[in-house]
Amino acid sequence: MASEGVGVGLVGFGTIGAGVAKVLIQNADVIEARLGFPLRLTRIADLDLDTDRGIDVSGIRFDADGQGLLADPEVDIVIELVGGYDFARKLCLDAIGNGKHVVTANKALLAVHGDEIFAAARDAKVDVAFEAAVAGGIPVLRAIREGLAANRIVSVYGILNGTTNFVLTEMERTGADFEVVLKQAQELGYAEADPTFDVEGVDAAHKLALLTSMAFGSTLDFKSIPTEGIRGLLPLDFEAADEAGYRIKLLGIAKGRTEANGEEVIESRVHPTLIPKDSLLANVGGAMNAVAVRGDAVGPTLYYGAGAGEMPTASAVVGDLMEIAREIHRGSSRRVAPLGTPEASLKTKALRNLGDLVSRYYVRIEAVDRPGVLARIAGALGEHGVGIESITQRAAETGEASVPVILWTHEVKESAVRDALADIDALVDVTERSSLIRIEEDL
Ligand code: HSE
Numbered sequence: 001m002a003s004e005g006v007g008v009g010l011v012g013f014g015t016i017g018a019g020v021a022k023v024l025i026q027n028a029d030v031i032e033a034r035l036g037f038p039l040r041l042t043r044i045a046d047l048d049l050d051t052d053r054g055i056d057v058s059g060i061r062f063d064a065d066g067q068g069l070l071a072d073p074e075v076d077i078v079i080e081l082v083g084g085y086d087f088a089r090k091l092c093l094d095a096i097g098n099g100k101h102v103v104t105a106n107k108a109l110l111a112v113h114g115d116e117i118f119a120a121a122r123d124a125k126v127d128v129a130f131e132a133a134v135a136g137g138i139p140v141l142r143a144i145r146e147g148l149a150a151n152r153i154v155s156v157y158g159i160l161n162g163t164t165n166f167v168l169t170e171m172e173r174t175g176a177d178f179e180v181v182l183k184q185a186q187e188l189g190y191a192e193a194d195p196t197f198d199v200e201g202v203d204a205a206h207k208l209a210l211l212t213s214m215a216f217g218s219t220l221d222f223k224s225i226p227t228e229g230i231r232g233l234l235p236l237d238f239e240a241a242d243e244a245g246y247r248i249k250l251l252g253i254a255k256g257r258t259e260a261n262g263e264e265v266i267e268s269r270v271h272p273t274l275i276p277k278d279s280l281l282a283n284v285g286g287a288m289n290a291v292a293v294r295g296d297a298v299g300p301t302l303y304y305g306a307g308a309g310e311m312p313t314a315s316a317v318v319g320d321l322m323e324i325a326r327e328i329h330r331g332s333s334r335r336v337a338p339l340g341t342p343e344a345s346l347k348t349k350a351l352r353n354l355g356d357l358v359s360r361y362y363v364r365i366e367a368v369d370r371p372g373v374l375a376r377i378a379g380a381l382g383e384h385g386v387g388i389e390s391i392t393q394r395a396a397e398t399g400e401a402s403v404p405v406i407l408w409t410h411e412v413k414e415s416a417v418r419d420a421l422a423d424i425d426a427l428v429d430v431t432e433r434s435s436l437i438r439i440e441e442d443l
Contacts, residue, residue: 004038004040005032005035005037005038005039005040005325006035006037006038006039006040006076006077006321006324006325006328006329007040007042007043007072007074007075007076007077008024008039008040008041008042008075008076008077008078008079008321009042009043009044009045009066009069009070009072009075009077009078009079009100010041010043010044010045010079010081011044011045011046011066011069011078011079011080011081011082011091012045012046012079012080012081012082012083013044013045013046013048013053013062013081014046014081015310016081016105016132016310016313016314016317017044017046017053017079017081018053018054018055018310019309019310019311019313019314019317020041020079020081020314020317020318021041021044021053021055021057021060022055022310022311022314023311023314023315023317023318024039024041024318024321025041025055025056027318031318031322034322035322035325035326035329036329037325037329039318039321039322039325041060042060042061042072042074042075043060043061043062043063043068043069043072043074043075044057044060044061044062044063044069045062045063045064045065045066045068045069046062046064047064049062049063049064066091070091070094070095070098070100071098075100076100076101076324076325076328077100077101077102077103077321077324077325077328078091078092078095078100078101078102078103079102079103079104079317079321080092080095080102080103080104080105080106080109081104081105081106081317082106083106083108083109084106084108084109085108085109085112085113088104088106088109089109089113089116089117092104092109092117092128093116093117093120096117096120096121096124096126096128097120097124099124099126100126101126101127101128101129101324101328101333102117102121102126102127102128102129103128103129103130103132103317103320103321103324104128104129104130104132104133105130105132105133105313105316105317106130106133107130107133107134107203107206107207107210108197108203108206110130110133110206110210110220111205111206111207111209111210111220111222112206112222114209114210114213114220114339115219115220118337118338118339118343119343121334121338122334122337122342122343125333125334126333126334127323127324127327127333127334127338128338129320129321129323129324129338130210130320130338131316131317131319131320132313132314132316132317132320133206133207133210134160134207134210134211135158135160135207135289135290135291135303135305135307136162136289136305136306136307136308136309136312136313136316137305137306137307137309137311137312137313137315137316138289138290138291138303138304138305138306138307138316139303139316139319140158140211140291140293140303141210141211141214142319143293143301143303144156144211144214144215144293144340145214145336145339145340146336146340148293148295148298148301149340150295150297151295151296151297151298152256152295152296152297153215153216153256153293153294153295153296154255154256154257154294154295154296155253155254155255155256155292155293155294156208156211156212156215156252156253156254156255156291156292156293156294157251157252157253157281157291157292157440157443158204158207158208158211158251158252158253158289158290158291158292159249159250159251159281159284159288159289159290159291159307160203160204160207160208160211160252160270160289160291160307161198161201161203161204161207161250161289161307162190162286162287162288162289162306162307162308163185163190163191163192163195163198163199163203163287164198164199164201164204164229164230164250165249165250165284165285165286165287165288165289166181166185166188166190166191166286166287167181167182167185167191167199167230168230168233168248168249168250168272169285169286170184170185171233171235171238172238172241172242172247172248175235175238175239176235177234177235178230178231178233178234182195182199190287190308199229199230199231200227200229200231201227201228201229201230201250201270201271202227202229204227204250204252204270205222205225205227205252205270206222207252208225208252208253208254208268208269208270209221209222209225209268210339211252211254211291212225212254212266212268213339213346214339214340214341215254215256215293216254216256216264216266216349217339217340217341217345217346217347218266218346218347218348218349219346219347219348219349220339221268221348221351224268224351225268225269225270225351226269226270226271226354227269227270227271228270228271228272229250229272230250230272232435233248233272234364236364236394236404236406237362237364237437240362240364240394240406241274241362241437242277244274244362244408245276245277246274246275246276246277246282246362246439247274247275247276247277247282248272248273248274248437249272249273249275249281249282249284250270250271250272250273251270251271251272251273251275251281251440252268252269252270253267253268253269253270253273253440254266254267254268255267256349263350264347264349265349265350265351265352266349266350266351266352267351267352267357268351269354271437271438272437273437273438273439273440274362274437274438274439274440275439275440275441275443276441276443279443280292280302280443281443284304287306287307287308288304288305288306288307289304289305289306289307289308290302290303290304290305291303292443354414355413355414355415355418356413356414356415357413357414357438358411358412358413358414359411359412359414359438359439359440360389360408360409360410360411360412360439360441361408361409361412361414361417361436361437361438361439362406362407362408362436362437362439363406363407363408363409363417363421363434363435363436364404364405364406364434364435364436365377365404365405365407365421365424365430365434366402366403366404366405366430366431366432366434367402367403367405367427367429367430367431368401368402368403368429368430368431369393369396369401369402369403370429373405373427373429374391374393374405376424376427376429377391377405377407377424377427377430378391380420380423380424380427381407381409381420381424383420383423384416384417384419384420384423385412385416386409386410386412386416386417386420387409387410387412388407388408388409388410389407389408389409389410390407390408391405391406391407391408392405392406392407393405394406401431402431402432414438417436418436421434421436
C-alpha cells in the first residue's frame with residue numbers, strides 16, 4: 001500500500017481521465033470520509049503533456065510514458081483509460097504482472113480479451129474492475145454481481161448505447177432519415193467521427209457480452225453474439241411502429257433457461273427491437289441508457305442513467321477505485337470475482353441460434369405495385385407456415401415505382417420467416433432486400 005492512503009496511477013488523460021481526476025480532487029473529502037483514508041492520484045501518463053484539462057496537476061507526477069507508473073510502489077491501482085485493444089491489453093497485463101489492481105472503462109478490450117486478463121488477475125490475486133465499461137455511470141454491474149447475487153437471472157434487456165438511442169429517438173420524433181440524424185449526433189458530440197461501432201451495434205454487443213457472463217455465469221463469448229445495427233431503419237418503420245403501439249429501440253437482450261434435457265441455454269443478441277410504447281424502456285429517450293434485469297426472486301428491476309460522458313463515466317471509475325481501495329486497506333483482495341463467479345466456475349454455455357427464436361415479426365418488403373403481388377407474397381409466407389396478423393401496402397415515395405408492403409406476423413420461428421423472405425426476395429416484383437424487426441412484449 002502507498003505510504004499514505006491508497007495510491008492511484010492514471011494512464012490516459014483524455015475526457016474520461018480528466019473526469020476521474022476532477023472527481024478525485026473535487027470529492028476528495030467525501031471519498032476520504034467514506035473510506036476512512038485518502039485515495040491519492042499519484043501519477044498520470046499520457047502522450048499529450050500540453051493540453052490544459054482545467055485541472056491542477058501540480059503535485060502529481062505526469063509522464064508521457066506509463067512504464068514508470070507501472071513500476072511505482074506508490075501506485076496500488078492502475079486506471080486504464082487508453083481505449084483500443086493491443087496497447088490497453090499489454091498495459092493491463094503488465095500492471096497485473098506487477099501486482100497492481102486494474103480499473104478500466106474499456107468494454108471492447110474486456111469483451112475480446114477479458115478471459116486472458118481475468119485469468120492473469122486471478123493468478124496474481126489482484127482485482128480488475130470495470131463498472132464504467134457497461135452503461136457508463138449506471139452501477140448495473142454491481143447490482144447484478146452483488147445486489148442480485150441470490151437470484152437466477154431470467155432476462156436482461158439493455159439500451160446500452162447512447163448514440164444509437166439518440167438517433168432512434170430523433171428519427172421517431174422528426175421523421176428524418178438515419179444519415180441526417182446521425183450527422184446531428186456527431187455535431188452534438190454524441191457519436192464519434194467514425195461511429196461504426198455504435199451504429200452497427202458492436203459497442204452494445206461488447207457491453208452485452210460482459211452482462212451476459214455476469215448474469216448467467218458463462219464464459220465471455222462476444223464473437224457469438226448475433227449483432228445488427230440501426231443503419232437499415234427507415235422513417236416508415238417508425239411510423240408503422242407508432243401506429244401499432246410500438247417504439248424501436250436498439251436492445252441488448254440476454255435470457256437464460258434450462259432445457260428439458262438439463263442443458264443450460266442462453267440467448268444473447270443485439271438488434272433493433274419493437275417494444276410496447278408503454279414499457280419502461282420505450283420511454284428512455286435521447287442519449288440515456290437503461291437496463292432492465294429480471295431475477296427469479298426479485299422480479300423486475302430497472303437501472304437508468306447516463307451511459308457515457310466525462311463525469312458519469314468518472315463516477316463509475318472512482319466507485320471501482322474506492323471498492324478496491326477498501327480491499328487493499330483490509331489487506332485482502334478479490335472479495336468478488338470480476339464477473340461475479342470465480343473464473344474456474346464459469347461455464348461455457350451454448351448461445352441459442354437466432355433461427356430458433358420464436359417471436360412476432362414486423363416485415364418490410366419493397367415491391368412493384370401490380371395485381372397479384374400481394375397474393376404471391378402471402379403465398380410464400382403461407383408455404384413456410386408464417387401466419388400474417390396484418391398486411392398493408394403503403395403509399396409510394398415520390399418518384400418510386402415500387403411501394404413498401406408492411407406486414408406483422410403471428411408468433412413464429414425466425415427460421416421460417418427468413419426462409420419465406422428468401423423466397424419473397426427472389427420474386428421479380430420485389431425490388432429490394434426485405435427487412436424484419438423482432439418484437440419483444442414482456443420486458
Ligand atoms: N459510444 C458509446 C455510446 C459511449 O454512445 O453509448 C460509451 O460506451
